[in-house]
Amino acid sequence: MQKNRLTWMIGGxxxxxxxxxxEVFAKACSRxxxxxxxxxxxxxxxxxKHSFYRVRVDDEDIRSYRDTADILVxxxxxxxxxxxxxxxxxxxxxxxxxINEGGGVIYDSEIEFQPKESGRADLRFYPVPFMExxxxxxxxxxxxxxxRRYEVMKNTVGLGAxxxxxxxxxxxxxxxxxxxxxxxxxxxxxxxVRAARxxxxxxxxxxxxxxxxxxLKPGSEPKARILxxxxxxxxxxxxxxxxxxxxxxxxxPATDESVFLERHQRDYNLxxxxxxxxxxxxxxxxxxxxxxxxxxxxxxxxxxxxMVEGIGFASITEAPGPVLVLYQRGxxxxxxxxxxxxxxLQFALHPAQGDFPxxxxxxxxxxxxxxxxxxxxxxxxRYQMPIIVLSDKKLASVYTTIDKLELKYDRIDRxxxxxxxxxxxxxxxxxxxxxxxxxxxxxxxxxxxxxRYALTKDGISPRSRPGIPGGRFWVxxxxxxxxxxxxxxxxxxxxxxxxxxxxxxxxxKAIPQDQQYALHGPADAELTVVAWGSTKxxxxxxxxxxxxxxxxxxxxxxxxxxxxxxxxxxxxxxxxKHIVSMEENYSGQLASLVTEHTGIxxxxxxxxxxxxxxxxxxxxxxxxxxxxxxxxxxxxTHVR
Amino acid sequence: MSVNAxxxxxxxxxxSELHNDWCAGCGDFGILTSIQMALAQLQLDPDKVxxxxxxxxxxxxxxxxxxxxxxxxxGRVLTVATGARLANTKQxxxxxxxxxxxxxxxxxxFVGAGRRNVDFAYLxxxxxxxxxxxxxxSPTLAKGKKTKSMxxxxxxxxxxxxxxxxxxxxTFIARAYALEPKYTAGIIARAIEHRGAAxxxxxxxxxxxxDLYTKEWYEGADLPxxxxxLYKLEDQGFDGKVKDPTDKQEIIAKKSAAVARSYEDEPIPxxxxxxxxxxxxxxxxxxxxxxxxxxxxxxxxxxxxxxNPLLEAMR
Numbered sequence: 033m034q035k036n037r038l039t040w041m042i043g044g045x046x047x048x049x050x051x052x053x054x055e056v057f058a059k060a061c062s063r064x065x066x067x068x069x070x071x072x073x074x075x076x077x078x079x080x081k082h083s084f085y086r087v088r089v090d091d092e093d094i095r096s097y098r099d100t101a102d103i104l105v106x107x108x109x110x111x112x113x114x115x116x117x118x119x120x121x122x123x124x125x126x127x128x129x130x131i132n133e134g135g136g137v138i139y140d141s142e143i144e145f146q147p148k149e150s151g152r153a154d155l156r157f158y159p160v161p162f163m164e165x166x167x168x169x170x171x172x173x174x175x176x177x178x179x180r181r182y183e184v185m186k187n188t189v190g191l192g193a194x195x196x197x198x199x200x201x202x203x204x205x206x207x208x209x210x211x212x213x214x215x216x217x218x219x220x221x222x223x224x225v226r227a228a229r230x231x232x233x234x235x236x237x238x239x240x241x242x243x244x245x246x247x248l249k250p251g252s253e254p255k256a257r258i259l260x261x262x263x264x265x266x267x268x269x270x271x272x273x274x275x276x277x278x279x280x281x282x283x284x285p286a287t288d289e290s291v292f293l294e295r296h297q298r299d300y301n302l303x304x305x306x307x308x309x310x311x312x313x314x315x316x317x318x319x320x321x322x323x324x325x326x327x328x329x330x331x332x333x334x335x336x337x338x339m340v341e342g343i344g345f346a347s348i349t350e351a352p353g354p355v356l357v358l359y360q361r362g363x364x365x366x367x368x369x370x371x372x373x374x375x376x377l378q379f380a381l382h383p384a385q386g387d388f389p390x391x392x393x394x395x396x397x398x399x400x401x402x403x404x405x406x407x408x409x410x411x412x413x414r415y416q417m418p419i420i421v422l423s424d425k426k427l428a429s430v431y432t433t434i435d436k437l438e439l440k441y442d443r444i445d446r447x448x449x450x451x452x453x454x455x456x457x458x459x460x461x462x463x464x465x466x467x468x469x470x471x472x473x474x475x476x477x478x479x480x481x482x483x484r485y486a487l488t489k490d491g492i493s494p495r496s497r498p499g500i501p502g503g504r505f506w507v508x509x510x511x512x513x514x515x516x517x518x519x520x521x522x523x524x525x526x527x528x529x530x531x532x533x534x535x536x537x538x539x540x541k542a543i544p545q546d547q548q549y550a551l552h553g554p555a556d557a558e559l560t561v562v563a564w565g566s567t568k569x570x571x572x573x574x575x576x577x578x579x580x581x582x583x584x585x586x587x588x589x590x591x592x593x594x595x596x597x598x599x600x601x602x603x604x605x606x607x608x609k610h611i612v613s614m615e616e617n618y619s620g621q622l623a624s625l626v627t628e629h630t631g632i633x634x635x636x637x638x639x640x641x642x643x644x645x646x647x648x649x650x651x652x653x654x655x656x657x658x659x660x661x662x663x664x665x666x667x668x669t670h671v672r
Numbered sequence: 673m674s675v676n677a678x679x680x681x682x683x684x685x686x687x688s689e690l691h692n693d694w695c696a697g698c699g700d701f702g703i704l705t706s707i708q709m710a711l712a713q714l715q716l717d718p719d720k721v722x723x724x725x726x727x728x729x730x731x732x733x734x735x736x737x738x739x740x741x742x743x744x745x746x747g748r749v750l751t752v753a754t755g756a757r758l759a760n761t762k763q764x765x766x767x768x769x770x771x772x773x774x775x776x777x778x779x780x781x782f783v784g785a786g787r788r789n790v791d792f793a794y795l796x797x798x799x800x801x802x803x804x805x806x807x808x809x810s811p812t813l814a815k816g817k818k819t820k821s822m823x824x825x826x827x828x829x830x831x832x833x834x835x836x837x838x839x840x841x842x843t844f845i846a847r848a849y850a851l852e853p854k855y856t857a858g859i860i861a862r863a864i865e866h867r868g869a870a871x872x873x874x875x876x877x878x879x880x881x882x883d884l885y886t887k888e889w890y891e892g893a894d895l896p897x898x899x900x901x902l903y904k905l906e907d908q909g910f911d912g913k914v915k916d917p918t919d920k921q922e923i924i925a926k927k928s929a930a931v932a933r934s935y936e937d938e939p940i941p942x943x944x945x946x947x948x949x950x951x952x953x954x955x956x957x958x959x960x961x962x963x964x965x966x967x968x969x970x971x972x973x974x975x976x977x978x979x980n981p982l983l984e985a986m987r
Contacts, residue, residue, distance in 0.1 A: 063987065258986040268982055274974035277759055296982070301963045301972050303758060308784035312751040315744070319724075319755030322742065323763070324970045327755075345745050437983060444975050497970065498722045498740040498756070498763050506735055508743035509727070517690055517735050518743075 036066055036091045038198065038246040039098050042190055043084035043127055044107030046077050052212065053105075053187030054085035055431060057194065059208045061089045062259040062433050064200075065251030069094045069569075070431040073644065075123075076284065076369040082110050082124060087431075089248065095397065095432070095569025096648040099670060100132045102246045103197060105190035106139040107162075112150075114672075125672040131155055134245050138193045138235070140186070156240050160193050160231060162186045169226035185227045192228030196235035198248045202228075258434050262427040263289040265398045265437070266357055269405035270328050271300050274444060275355070277320045277327040278304045279313040284369045285425040286330045286359040310335035314342030317354035318418075321346070322507060324497030326409050327354040332361050332369075333376050336383070343418050344384035349507045350416035350485065350532065352447065352495060355408040360424040362643040371643030372425045374565050377621040380420045381594055387529070389536045391415070392593040393547070394422040396568030398434055400591065401427065404547060406439055411543070414447035415535050416495060422593070424616075426645045427566040441544060448494040450482055450503050483514040490538060491531040540595040548597040551604055553579075553586030559659050560608035561587045562634060564622045567614060567646055574651035583659055590622055602630035612636040612658045616645060640667040681715055683708045688738045697887075699850035699876030700729055703797055704736055706848070706874075707766070709857035711739070714864060716764055724753040726769030726778065728804045730797035733768055747778030750785040750794065757790055760970045761954050764864065765792040772802050775831055776811040785869055786840025788953040792870070793863035796833065797850070799876040800885055807881030820883045834934035834945050837871045838927050844870035845912075845930065845946040849902055850877065851887060855942075862944065868952045875902075875940065905933065905943035914948040923948065 040057060042050045051072065058068045066089050074083035086097050104127055106112045114125035131137060133154045139145060141159035150157075166189065167179040188209065195205050206225045213221025235241050267289050270278065280290035294304040307313040310331050317327040331339060336358050346354065362368030363375045380392050391411055395404040401423065408419040484505030486493040493514075496503030506516030511528060513519045519528075553575060563571055568589055575585050588604055590596075605611060605626065613623035613634045620637035627633050638654045640646055650667050658664060686708040694700050711721065721739035725731040727746035734741030740763075744752040753767040774782050774796045785794070800813040807821035815829040837845045844866040848856035856874060863870035877887050892899045905912070910933065914926050930945040958965040963972070 256987065258983055260983075260986050264982075264986070268979050271977055271982075272979050274977070276969045276972060276974045277755070279755070298961050300977055301961055301969070301974070303957060303961065303964070303969060305755075305758065307751070308780055311748060312754075312781055312784060315748045315751035316755030316758075319742070319744075319752035319757075320759035320969075321755075323756045323759035325759040326974065327759075341745055342748075345748075497760075499719060499760060499970075501719050504719065504738075504740060506741035506743070508735070508741075509745050510743065516741070518732070 033245055033247060035247050035249060036089065038103065038248070039086055039088045039101040040103045040105070040194060041084055041086045041101040041127060041130075042105040042107070042187065043082065043111030044187070045079065045110070046074060046081045046083045047079035048107050049184040049187045050083060050085050050107065053191045054087055056205070056208050056212060057191055058087050058431055059259055060195070060200070060205045061087070061248065062257055063208065064204055064248070065253065065255045066091065066248065067094055067433045068259060068431070069097060071097055071426065071645070072429055074370050082115060084111065084127065094573060096573040096646070099647045099649040100130050101127070102132050102135045103194050104128070104131050104135070104137045105194055106137065106143070107186055107190065108140070109143045109145055112137070112139060112143070112145055128152055129672060136197050136244060138190060138197070156244065158193060158197070158235055158238060158241070160189060160234060162189045165189050165230045165234065166227055168230055169223055172226055173223065182223065185224055188224040188228045189231040192231030193235045195248075196232040197241055197244045198246050199244070200248045201250065202232050204250060255435070258437065259431060260398060260434055261288075261429060261431050262398055262401065262423065263429070264292055265402050266330070266405055266423065267292040269402045270355070271296070271302065272439070273326065273406045273409040275326045275328045275409060276302050277317065277325050278302065279307050279316045279327075279329045280304070280331065281307050281310045281313050281335055283310075283332045283335045285361055285428045286332045286335070286357070288428065289330045289357065310338040311342065314339040314354070314356070315345070318342055318346045318349070318351050321351040321353035321412075322349070322497070326413070328356070329354050330357040330359065332359045333363050333379070334366060336376065336379070340383040343390060344386060344388055345509050346418040347388035347390050347532070348509055348511070350493070350495075351418065352416050353409070353412040353418060355405065355412055355419045355421065357405065357421045357423055359428045360422065368643040370425065372616060372645045373641060373643065374424060374567070374616040374621070375618070375641070377422065377564070377593065377617070377625065380422055381625070387533065389415070389417050389532055390594065391417060391419045391539060392422065393419070394565040394591055394593055396565060396589055396591065398427070398430070398432065399437065402437055403439055403441065404591070407441055407543075407547065410443070410445040411539065414445055414492070415539050416447070416492065417535065422565055424566050448492055450494040450496040451500060484516050485512060485514045485528070485531070487514055487527055487531055491534040492538070536595045540597070543592060545600070548592040549600060550589045550591065551586060552589060554584055555586070555607070557584045557586035558609055559583070559585045559655065560605065560611050561585060561614055561655065562590065562605070562611060562622065562626060563587065563614040564590045564593070567616060570646045570648055570651050571614060573648045574655060577648070577652050578655055578659070583656070585655060585659065590626075593625065596625065596629045598629035601626060602632065605630060605632050610636075610658070612638055612655070612664065614638045614646070614651065614654070616640050636664045638664055638667060642668050644669045681712055683712045686711045686718060686738050688736050690735050692736055693732070694729060695880045697879040698729065699799060699878065700733065700797060702850035702853045703730070703768075703795065703856065703874050703876065704733055706850075706853040706856035706860055707733070707737060707795070709853060710860035710864060713857060713861045720762065721764045721766065722756060724749050724756070724765065724767040726773035728770040728773055728802070730768060730770045731773070747773050747776070748781060749773065750778065750781045753792055754785060754788065754790050757792055758954070758957070759968070761964070761968045766795070766864065767792055768795040768797065770802075770810070771796055771798040771800065771812045771833075772810045775833055775836070779811075782836065783840045786837060786842045789841060789843055789868045789950060790953040791867050793860065793866070793872065794870065795860065795863075795872045795874055797876050798833065798873050799878040799882055801878050801881045803878050803881050817884060819881055821881055832934050833871070833873045835931045838931055838946060841869070842871045842946075843868035843948050843950050844944070846871070846944045847873045847875065847940075847942045849875045849890065849942055851890070855904075859944065866947065868950060875942070899939075901939045902942050903939045905941045905945065910941070910943070912944050912946040917948050917950055
């Protein structure tokens with residue numbers, strides 16, 4: 033008997049509502065004080081193609097998914113055996129082979145499936161008459177003839193059946209279902225509760241359900257946790273940071289964040305604009321940033337490819353933003369729109385022509401996303417440059433428990449501003465002269481005149497905004513003088529390049545160390561893993577497993593990618609006995625970045641690029657292999 | 673005269689001190705002067721005006737105007753201007769750029785801006801060539817035409833900006849001529865005053881690269897009767913203004929009439945082709961987020977937001 037530790041999986045055609053079902057299941061577990069890590073895999077398709085949702089539940093903190101599941105709910109036969117019978121190149125082979133020994137399979141009894149022929153005599157099969165149950169639930173309220181219209185309730189049936197199997201109190205589920213259907217939809221909610229209850233009872237009557245080896249029991253004192261998706265946390269961070277203007281163009285997997293914000297724009301006086309393309313998104317954001325508003329945008333690789341000229345524009349004009357959350361997905365080109373990849377690190381570092389300053393950060397989990405996105409708005413205004421926050425499909429769509437969401441660095445810092453009465457702001461920073469004695473207005477260094485690009489000692493010029501008397505300025509994408517007028521002069525060009533590029537050193541100094549990198553685990557490890565972004569939780573979970581086996585492994589998590597903490601990373605890695613990088617891309621983009629900045633060559637690169645994130649088990653196996661000195665090979669998801 | 677009487681702003685107040693590097697005789701001078709005249713005519717406070725431009729000779733215009741100036745990217749001027757305008761709806765926004773900028777590389781944004789109907793005036797310096805790159809064919813040069821620096825005749829046809837603006841949803845559409853600054857200034861002033869997206873396509877000479885459509889050509893110096901190749905729509909009693917914006921039939925009639933006139937090329941009509949009073953994008957925003965009507969985004973206090981209700985909903 034295994035209590036409060038299982039993976040539940042539901043699969044079915046896209047559009048069949050498996051998300052709702054998985055999310056109710058996750059919520060029911062979370063409210064009972066259990067920890068949840070849930071992730072979805074789906075096709076770039078609206079209706080019909082196979083998608084599945086895994087919900088891993090545990091008493092302990094879990095930050096990744098496992099290769100296998102304990103309970104499978106199949107709404108169609110493809111979920112059981114795959115799509116090989118109707119496609120020349122199968123995309124998958126079903127999930128039966130992924131079910132742990134002794135696990136349970138709940139399937140629609142209308143599916144032509146013979147458990148005896150499945151080759152899995154160890155599993156417990158529970159055929160459930162999904163439509164019959166829906167019909168029965170409708171009959172209870174006198175709507176029996178409308179059953180087909182309510183086919184989507186199949187997934188509620190699957191949910192009710194599963195919870196009976198793991199002996200979970202039905203009332204807790206009913207409460208969650210009701211909370212998902214509020215207001216006008218409460219009647220539908222009640223129908224779903226009825227359907228779930230009938231399914232629950234149906235499975236309870238099934239003899240072998242009594243001693244099912246996996247159980248879920250609510251904690252005696254349920255913790256007040258939240259259960260959040262990555263894009264929701266990103267959106268909330270933007271709201272908290274005072275972002276007032278978000279632009280976007282619809283693109284998977286970035287759209288959800290913008291739609292979430294738009295849904296709440298009235299409550300927070302934030303304006304969300306859907307643009308004609310990503311070139312428009314970024315440039316609208318830059319225009320709004322120069323007006324003095326905190327601005328953001330969100331996109332994925334193909335959209336980012338269009339945005340790049342706007343990044344250079346924001347940087348040369350020293351715009352106080354935008355903050356851009358880049359949700360990476362499988363590339364190149366259109367690639368795999370709904371699948372995972374960490375393929376855009378080098379692209380985000382070098383998005384446009386010329387040398388220019390911008391900040392690139394890659395938070396590793398939802399808490400770090402919350403902090404980094406919040407901080408990004410401060411950095412954008414203080415250092416007057418665009419910020420890219422690297423996220424990805426996995427971090428966007430993961431649905432997981434968080435104990436408490438808080439900011440370690442919660443101060444709003446709007447940077448140096450000219451407000452019309454602060455002439456001294458320039459004086460305090462020293463005269464506006466560069467080495468060549470030119471202050472840009474031709475009137476001498478002591479003339480008190482506002483200059484948007486004043487050559488100050490630290491390179492930061494207090495920013496004005498249109499409408500402020502005396503704060504007049506010009507902005508140009510050309511090289512310019514302190515007035516913001518075009519120049520091609522040698523000395524001014526040098527002064528401006530040094531002014532802009534010099535700001536990166538200030539950023540490096542100012543960003544707290546824990547937002548730059550972290551070394552997890554013992555200092556004297558036999559193996560050092562170098563990784564970044566959303567693989568953080570998976571690597572930590574895997575190291576916990578390996579630690580229990582007596583292996584000494586530590587993990588250098590790189591978070592700030594530009595400016596890169598070269599010195600600290602170099603110091604840590606020079607002490608390492610054996611370094612392996614782990615990345616969800618083909619080439620090992622962070623490994624190359626480390627070499628570029630430290631001269632340390634990382635030869636052992638464990639890469640995965642099949643469009644799926646690393647599982648805990650994959651990382652355990654890959655690291656155990658590296659630990660033993662085995663040959664390093666790409667990691668591929670087991671599909672059969 | 674009271675000491676507190678507001679000082680009347682003159683054209684000088686809208687001139688910056690920067691040295692101008694356009695070619696002698698460039699049509700851009702006429703457009704620049706027209707803008708400054710229009711601003712003076714409307715007595716707009718230079719601090720409350722922001723001028724946005726694209727890239728090319730015309731892109732330098734904001735640097736010569738004493739107002740907030742944004743010299744943006746090639747083809748993207750309307751996107752930057754839109755973002756700025758939505759961030760601060762108290763700022764008057766004037767956008768401008770070349771014909772290549774607006775109708776070629778920026779065509780998608782030209783259409784997008786028309787659909788949104790954000791309140792700004794957009795002036796297109798239409799001289800049929802890419803001047804700053806030394807005279808290639810622009811999107812308004814007709815098929816078969818060849819200016820002096822083109823190796824071959826234009827292989828593709830020109831587009832019709834007025835018809836494109838009608839189709840895209842601009843609510844004020846006019847055409848002017850750069851070498852008639854007084855007339856052009858009047859049109860620009862109307863475009864600025866208009867609530868919504870206003871296009872002024874300004875026919876312009878490029879003395880250096882466009883040897884086809886020169887000052888003399890517009891004046892009709894080569895014609896036996898020596899008459900101008902331009903005429904003013906109002907002189908023929910044309911009225912493009914929609915009287916009743918709820919009258920679908922009137923809208924269709926006025927749009928059709930404007931499009932028909934826009935295909936006339938001998939002589940070319942200048943003046944206001946179409947005008948309608950419709951809710952702007954800003955109006956729609958205010959309907960959705962009422963607080964923004966009195967207090968633009970830039971003046972909102974966005975730093976004391978309570979996000980707890982959102983987090984509570986995730987329990």
